[in-house]
Amino acid sequence: xxxxxxxxxxxxxxxxxxxxxxxxxxxxxxxxxxxxxxxxxxxxxxxxxxxxxxxxxxxxxxxxxxxxxxxxxxxxxxxxxxxxxxxxxxxxxxxxxxxxxxxxxxxxxxxxxxxxxxxxxxxxxxxxxxxxxxxxxxxxxxxxxxxxxxxxxxxxxxxxxxxxxxxxxxxxxxxxxxxxxxxxxxxxxxxxxxxxxxxxxxxxxxxxxxxxxxxxxxxxxxxxxxxxxxxxxxxxxxxxxxxxxxxxxxxxxxxxxxxxxxxxxxxxxxxxxxxxxxxxxxxxxxxxxxxxxxxxxxxxxxxxxxxxxxxxxxxx
Amino acid sequence: xxxxxxxxxxxxxxxxxxxxxxxxxxxxxxxxxxxxxxxxxxxxxxxxxxxxxxxxxxxxxxxxxxxxxxxxxxxxxxxxxxxxxxxxxxxxxxxxxxxxxxxxxxxxxxxxxxxxxxxxxxxxxxxxxxxxxxxxxxxxxxxxxxxxxxxxxxxxxxxxxxxxxxxxxxxxxxxxxxxxxxxxxxxxxxxxxxxxxxxxxxxxxxxxxxxxxxxxxxxxxxxxxxxxxxxxxxxxxxxxxxxxxxxxxxxxxxxxxxxxxxxxxxxxxxxxxxxxxxxxxxxxx
Numbered sequence: 001x002x003x004x005x006x007x008x009x010x011x012x013x014x015x016x017x018x019x020x021x022x023x024x025x026x027x028x029x030x031x032x033x034x035x036x037x038x039x040x041x042x043x044x045x046x047x048x049x050x051x052x053x054x055x056x057x058x059x060x061x062x063x064x065x066x067x068x069x070x071x072x073x074x075x076x077x078x079x080x081x082x083x084x085x086x087x088x089x090x091x092x093x094x095x096x097x098x099x100x101x102x103x104x105x106x107x108x109x110x111x112x113x114x115x116x117x118x119x120x121x122x123x124x125x126x127x128x129x130x131x132x133x134x135x136x137x138x139x140x141x142x143x144x145x146x147x148x149x150x151x152x153x154x155x156x157x158x159x160x161x162x163x164x165x166x167x168x169x170x171x172x173x174x175x176x177x178x179x180x181x182x183x184x185x186x187x188x189x190x191x192x193x194x195x196x197x198x199x200x201x202x203x204x205x206x207x208x209x210x211x212x213x214x215x216x217x218x219x220x221x222x223x224x225x226x227x228x229x230x231x232x233x234x235x236x237x238x239x240x241x242x243x244x245x246x247x248x249x250x251x252x253x254x255x256x257x258x259x260x261x262x263x264x265x266x267x268x269x270x271x272x273x274x275x276x277x278x279x280x281x282x283x284x285x286x287x288x289x290x291x292x293x294x295x296x297x298x299x300x301x302x303x304x305x306x307x308x309x310x311x312x313x314x315x316x
Numbered sequence: 317x318x319x320x321x322x323x324x325x326x327x328x329x330x331x332x333x334x335x336x337x338x339x340x341x342x343x344x345x346x347x348x349x350x351x352x353x354x355x356x357x358x359x360x361x362x363x364x365x366x367x368x369x370x371x372x373x374x375x376x377x378x379x380x381x382x383x384x385x386x387x388x389x390x391x392x393x394x395x396x397x398x399x400x401x402x403x404x405x406x407x408x409x410x411x412x413x414x415x416x417x418x419x420x421x422x423x424x425x426x427x428x429x430x431x432x433x434x435x436x437x438x439x440x441x442x443x444x445x446x447x448x449x450x451x452x453x454x455x456x457x458x459x460x461x462x463x464x465x466x467x468x469x470x471x472x473x474x475x476x477x478x479x480x481x482x483x484x485x486x487x488x489x490x491x492x493x494x495x496x497x498x499x500x501x502x503x504x505x506x507x508x509x510x511x512x513x514x515x516x517x518x519x520x521x522x523x524x525x526x527x528x529x530x531x532x533x534x535x536x537x538x539x540x541x542x543x544x545x546x547x548x549x550x551x552x553x554x555x556x557x558x559x560x561x562x563x564x565x566x567x568x569x570x571x572x573x574x575x576x577x578x579x580x581x582x583x584x585x586x587x588x589x590x591x592x593x594x595x596x597x598x599x600x601x
Binding site for chain 1: 336339340343443448449450451454455457458459531535538539543545558561562565566569572573576579580581582583584587588591
């Protein structure tokens with residue numbers, strides 16, 4: 001339990017640092033938001049009153065603490081371009097992206113683990129080389145290209161879904177999931193290949209260790225050794241890798257959302273960057289960072305459950 | 317340098333996870349060579365002008381005169397792909413050069429000298445690599461604005477920490493090796509030890525990392541340009557062209573197919589080179 005507390009503390013500190021760096025960076029680059037809103041022609045009096053209204057006349061530390069307090073209570077500021085609370089703009093998009101990312105992660109786990117086990121047992125010779133080449137090929141396909149192919153084949157030609165016609169999570173939940181499924185596949189394909197590759201090299205590496213030789217020498221058959229000993233020892237690196245994957249598929253989803261016109265967080269991030277809508281970008285960066293740090297923390301916690309040595313290591 | 321590469325080819329792979337290192341290297345180098353040829357020739361010559369419009373030849377499917385067909389303005393897609401390949405290649409090479417050079421320097425200094433600077437830089441690196449690289453690059457573009465050079469800058473910065481970490485490990489492992497100790501006793505300067513004695517012996521780590529970095533750079537640049545915050549017209553990279561192609565998917569599916577396949581084959585080829593280098597490096601290193 002102590003180790004969980006410690007991990008939670010690290011999580012909190014990391015998020016604090018991330019939020020501080022983000023806030024500092026955007027304060028630095030956004031210049032004078034009051035000037036941006038009113039234009040360069042504005043009278044000094046109006047600028048001054050808006051600055052006071054926005055709290056810009058306060059010292060940096062006070063502004064950071066206020067922003068942080070706002071973040072915790074769900075007040076993420078006001079968008080420059082839409083003049084609406086950022087949270088109101090973001091929350092429906094977060095739901096959409098979360099749905100797709102979770103679906104994509106599910107696909108990765110369900111497909112790559114059996115494939116990785118299969119491939120690890122046939123790692124030798126020509127068949128191994130074939131697997132390696134197929135893995136490299138799948139890793140080479142960028143998600144937006146698969147996305148374009150998908151919308152051409154399954155969308156325009158076969159009419160399984162209407163590209164550009166996202167039903168909306170609250171209007172038609174099943175229909176939305178059906179639509180997001182195609183995006184989720186595109187995000188998943190290269191990641192599946194990477195996971196298979198990782199699993200294969202982990203298991204093959206583990207099979208060369210002396211405990212495996214001993215177990216086989218004692219008369220166990222290879223399958224038994226694989227399922228009883230090797231898989232257990234491969235679990236920790238796999239969990240770490242999957243945690244990292246969970247963080248990184250958000251990056252892939254940014255592009256796929258654009259291909260399928262999915263109104264998600266990534267697409268909104270891109271438009272906000274183009275519009276220089278800093279409060280929105282700032283909030284999105286912190287939310288994405290939260291997701292990344294959360295994935296890492298969850299991975300660590302699961303690993304500590306699996307391998308008691310990690311728990312001890314954390315406390316000593 | 318020549319001996320170094322020959323070494324990679326000489327190794328008949330005996331490793332237990334399948335395949336001959338040379339096989340991967342050869343197929344990879346052929347694919348990459350074809351791309352390189354197309355990109356380099358594209359800098360000076362294209363069969364048709366990549367910008368000339370021709371209203372009479374809109375949306376033509378692939379043929380002998382137009383191997384990849386034509387687009388909505390009747391422009392020859394093959395010529396455009398050649399030009400786009402040069403842009404993609406230049407951006408990827410420049411990005412990897414920045415990342416690898418800065419990363420090697422940081423990795424060499426921190427790995428060899430260690431100390432508090434090492435601790436601090438590595439923690440900062442940990443924090444940076446925690447983010448998806450595309451997100452980091454997008455944020456930097458958000459600050460400096462789009463365009464070819466800014467893409468190189470953004471991706472170059474994003475790639476530094478991963479190179480630094482790999483090189484740091486490689487340098488740290490060489491720190492107490494006998495020949496380094498001897499060199500130090502003979503009075504070799506730190507610079508000489510770091511770059512004449514140690515650098516060549518990190519190649520089995522650096523070269524595969526460069527291939528992975530190159531692929532990440534190609535994919536990241538393509539994603540950014542696809543999103544419209546990468547290269548800006550009149551520059552066109554392969555990713556930018558794919559976003560163009562998506563809008564005419566119904567009338568000219570060959571545009572997306574050909575452009576996308578070039579990216580896939582390039583990344584596949586370089587991936588195989590990396591695989592081969594890694595395999596032969598395993599026995600060499």
